[in-house]
Amino acid sequence: MTITHRLELRDIDIRLDGKPLVELNAHIGPGEVLTVMGPSGSGKSTLLAYLAGFLAPTFRAGGQVLLDSRDISALPAERRGIGLLFQDPLLFPHLSVAGNLRFGMPRATADKAARVEKALENIGLAGFGDRDPATLSGGQKARVALMRLLLSTPCAVLLDEPFSKLDTHLRHEMRQLVFDRLREAGLPSLLVTHDREDAEDAGGRVIELSH
Template sequence: MNKNTLELNNIEIKLGNQPLIYFNEEIKAGEVMTVMGPSGSGKSTLLAYIAGFLPEEFSAHGQVILNRLDITRLPPEKRNIGLLFQDPLLYPHLSVEGNLLFALDKNKKNRKGKVNAILESVGLGGFNKRDPATLSGGQQSRIALARLLLSEPKAVLLDEPFSKLDSQLRAEIRALVFEKIQTAKLPCVLVTHDIEDANAAKGPCIHFA
């Protein structure tokens, strides 16, 4: 087992008595593995199992190994896995800065300095006091990415995070997300319906029936 890898060993998920997924893959540092397939084929269910919040109606077994550590039985908050969804899921009652501070341990030094730096890195320097409701869809996606990066995950799961963006903005945000993941050398699983997402990821592509 290599460091900075996400190993999904013999994962089998069933819905009732019906087999849904069998999965056995390794995602390397900085690699984006794409999972495609029709609705109901189990793409998001796989992400839920990896992240630790598989709904009770499913049964599953198989190991999730992250950086040599078996995290299969750890609660979601202990897994060090970052997630991006279709919606940015920003807290509406907090400013941009408040949303980003939420991702940082309260005992960390120079928290506001880290917020300023991450905002600059996603092209939104000076947006600290903005209300999330005043941001465009692309800007909200950038803040969601910044929040994920501040949390210092060891792996990333992407559940169609670009699907609500128009084509030009989709390509722009997608390139930014993949760049940050590769720079941070994070293993990543992307769920998408869009072949352009898979092509841009430049990693292995798995198709569910």
């Protein structure tokens, strides 16, 4: 049985030098993707930083980040249960592909080797466990980064323009893979992007930020 989660952003108010930058109320249900769009400087990345727990001290923020009705706003980033997927895959160069996947798993995970093999099969990379991440293509790296995120068993996911550096022909394929897996896992997700096609493939609600 899939465990489902819910993320609520209640009266989020982020300011810079006393001026409002982001004001937001939103509820993201299990498997839903909320897309936040806007031009550079509109506060997209600042919003992600606040939700993830590493907002720079130059900003002032208020409101509540509720995960499964629990207020996580004051918790440090590592205790929030939120996974992140960035523009760059950020694979560890000193670890093999399998090592990267094992890295994020909870310590109590049983039979990690079998789970890694199954995960690689699920993303079309069976037998790649011993490979050096540097030998992978951009699309393959993105798949490993996604699976590393899922194996870390987050309760919600933040997506920071994760498709922007992929070749055009790979973007739609990766969007479908990412959004399908997030839905299957029942994870509430927030995507920030400037790409309208990202929002279309996500298939959820869209919030537009302005300067």
